[in-house]
Amino acid sequence: MKDREAEQLRKVPVTILTGFLGSGKTTLLNFVLKARHGYKYAIIENEVGQIGIDNQLLKTANATAAHTTEQVVLLDNGCLCCTVRSDLVEAVKQILLKADAEAANVLDGILIETTGLADPGPVCKTFYVEPDLRERTRVDCVLTVVDACHFLQQLSRSRSEGAVNESMQQVAFADKILLNKVDAASAASLQEVETTIRSINALCPILRCSLAKNPSELPLDELFTAQGFSLDRILERMLEKPGEGSWQLSTPMESSDGRRSKRAKTGGFLRASRHDAGVGSCSIALTGAPLVIQRFVEVMSALKNEHALDLYRYKGVVCVKEASGELKQAVLQGVHDMCEFEPRGDWPDGKEPLSQLVFIGRNLERDKWMRLFTFCQSGVLDDPEDRRGGTQA
Ligand SMILES: Nc1nc2c(ncn2[C@@H]2O[C@H](COP(=O)(O)OP(=O)(O)OP(=O)(O)O)[C@@H](O)[C@H]2O)c(=O)[nH]1
Structure with missing residues (x-):
């Protein structure tokens, strides 16, 4: 393996998890926290609003899972893509410090759940411009969860003039797409959703799944080490x-x-x-x-x-x-x-x-x-x- 690539792989991979409201992000993270998959991920949860509901759901999951050592950090001071990038930097530094302090705590990755309305761009950029983060971490992938049952509806719902179409934007940013809830969608509608996804993002791999029904079928190691940002991998x-x-x-x-x-x-x-x-x-x-x-x-x-x-x-x-x-x-x-x-x-x-x-x-x-x-x-x-x-x- 080339030195440059080996150096990149030594850094902690960061996955930016996006997806429209209700697509299944929390279901995925709960699985990551609860299941005995053998990986250790730290999770950064971003919610806008006074009360962090998803965070409580995740904490509940974590409390019942004594065998896991993952951390969940809630950033509830605004949307990550707009206002709290310094919080994000601080949260990542704390996670790395904790991992360093515990010799046995080998961190397999950091997962950042953005709000259903975030632009992942500034989140990615934070990892490139902040020297401490650049030194220790690498953005691995923008992973987008798509709700197979509601995506087409979400895509075409009426919006005010000039408003961003978040569902479309999240698909456009994706390095990988989890097409979720396939258990509840017909073969024809799955095909239609995939074709629509392709019309927005002609590149990214699409993985069909049922996060609530069959989460263990997910290849977590592949998912969180996709190297969507690696120049060598692109080549x-x-x-x-x-x-x-x-x-x-x-x-x-x-x-x-x-x-x-x-x-x-x-x-x-x-x-x-x-x-x-x-x-x-x-x-x-x-x-x-x-x-x-x-x-x-x-x-x-x-x-x-x-x-x-x-x-x-x-x-x-x-x-x-x-x-x-x-x-x-x-x-x-x-x-x-x-x-x-x-x-x-x-x-x-x-x-x-x-x-x-x-x-x-x-x-x-x-x-x-x-x-x-x-x-x-x-x-x-x-x-x-x-x-x-x-x-x-
Ligand atoms: N049928 C079906 N339902 C699912 C599946 N995965 C998630 N759901 C359901 O979809 C709903 C929303 O799931 P969440 O994981 O809370 O979605 P989310 O993306 O975190 O939602 P927000 O926090 O609102 O952004 C829940 O009722 C889940 O049980 C699936 O694979 N199949």
């Missing part, structure tokens, strides 16, 4: 399955300019699939030429600055050309304005350059972005013709 998955699902190429790309299209043959891209409110997924694939790294970095940073609020998740593996002329493989992943981009070795000799990017969020301007990324394919930095092109971005 691995995309190289393993380059032609699957949202990575398939479809509509041929229209070149923005004939001269460039001769130099850089472009593969195509999957048209954005969208639900209402403009939330959807959009994949872009470019072949025929690498992306000039400085241009790509410039385009990505402009894109995330301009669209930070609307970009829920984005991931990609790209073939970049460095100033030296060398081709490298690089991986990126981001949430809102938080973006990680790192090289992952040389581009394999003889392999045709291929860059694949996926964006999930609102108001995805795929045609415009496609033109911008195509522009990144042209020229080399010391080429005067290329410099002329640079002013057109």
Whole structure:
């Protein structure tokens, strides 16, 4: 295993658990607290309001489960995505201190249950920007519980003008989805829910389950170590399955300019699939030429600055050309304005350059972005013709 990956795996994985009201989050956490599954998780519960009901339910469960040593911490001072990030930092530090103090207390993970209305973005960001948390923990996955019986209804319920559609947002953010209550839904409606989920988030794995009926069927270790944020894992998955699902190429790309299209043959891209409110997924694939790294970095940073609020998740593996002329493989992943981009070795000799990017969020301007990324394919930095092109971005 590479050093970088090994170092990441040494950190305590943090799972951000979301899901609309009543989807089954507390049922899942109760199972985690009560069952003899052999893992030790600390749970951070976020509730808005004066009285923490879920927390009491969880505490009851914990009290009857003497064999567990998990901790439950309640943050009840407001929604995690809005107001209590310092509480969150403090809670995580306390959990780590306790684990350090008890030699036998090997912590398998920290689970954070957000309120049914939270944007997980700022929660993720807290773990990247706070040095102590970054040192000891890693965001592993946004896990979204979907209620198979009520999801379609929740998705289309009327909202005030401009209000966020939380159910849609939670699906859009997900690295993994637990499609819950399958015991109470028909095969046809399950299929319809899955198709709708796919129209919002074309990427994430969907695991059907009955958290109340058959919780022990859940592969907890896989669930809480999904590595949805790991650059190495993203690279691995995309190289393993380059032609699957949202990575398939479809509509041929229209070149923005004939001269460039001769130099850089472009593969195509999957048209954005969208639900209402403009939330959807959009994949872009470019072949025929690498992306000039400085241009790509410039385009990505402009894109995330301009669209930070609307970009829920984005991931990609790209073939970049460095100033030296060398081709490298690089991986990126981001949430809102938080973006990680790192090289992952040389581009394999003889392999045709291929860059694949996926964006999930609102108001995805795929045609415009496609033109911008195509522009990144042209020229080399010391080429005067290329410099002329640079002013057109
Ligand atoms: N039929 C069925 N019902 C379930 C299942 N899982 C949970 N429920 C029921 O769904 C209801 C809501 O479950 P909770 O776990 O409280 O949901 P939650 O997401 O924590 O809800 P909030 O705290 O309101 O956000 C409860 O009555 C559960 O018993 C399931 O697998 N099948």
